[in-house]
Amino acid sequence: MKNILKNSLVIVVMFTTLFANANSSLRTSKDATKTILTLTNVIKGNELQVKDAFGVTLYSEMIKDSGDYIKGFDLTELPNGDYYFELIQDSKIKTMPFSVEANKVTFVKNNELTIFKPVVKLEENLVYISKLALNEQSLEIEVYFDNDGYNLLHSETIEGIQDIKRMYKLDETKKGNYKIVTKTDGKTFVEYVSL
Structure with a gap:
């Protein structure tokens, strides 16, 4: 004991x-x-x-x-x-x-x-995406527009940067719902924004 x-x-x-x-x-x-x-x-x-x-x-x-x-x-x-x-x-x-x-x-x-999770923010028709990647982990970004199902508008992978910052301008004539998918560190994050 x-x-x-x-x-x-x-x-x-x-x-x-x-x-x-x-x-x-x-x-x-x-x-x-x-x-x-x-x-x-x-x-x-x-x-x-x-x-x-x-x-x-x-x-x-x-x-x-x-x-x-x-x-x-x-x-x-x-x-x-x-x-x-x-x-x-x-x-x-x-x-x-x-x-x-x-x-x-x-x-x-x-x-x-x-x-550190990616941060997605919408201001008017601008989508801001930022992520702290201390080990320069890659960040995949996909932007979709809901037109009777989500259609891919833009896709890119960012690598080799510790302080990732991106800005995307959404087409003001395409009013509706957008889906922002970010992938990093083996995880997927989904955010929805509306214009």
Whole structure:
């Protein structure tokens, strides 16, 4: 029993050290099978998901209160494999990967990733698209017009730029609905605007 308590304490200290400078942390609880996820500065309406390596959502929860989020998860019940927590916020998505093997959960702080979402804004007939791509990730942009089904008007891929900014002028004579599809970091984002 002393060894279990001692090992749990070592795991807590290890995870606390790993996540000391992040806005999230993970630690084991008194119940050795639970992992405590702590997220700071979350906003009501953010979404937390647990996904498998194929991107299938296994768990999803809307954050109910702004501030700190603390919850225990029994991740040892998952089959052996790779998984990740995903915190979906207004402007970014943070992924925190972990693996399960023989009922043991392992987190690797170095594999955490923050993806900044593309921002789409319409002002009169101008569509502004911007994205922060710190690692110069590519951004695919497709603009569609709804004419009894969405028809592709424009498509381009932007690469090698950290601060991506594009402006598209929509034809003022084509009043109606437009669909803006952006793809980056293996994710697809869809925005609808009307002119």
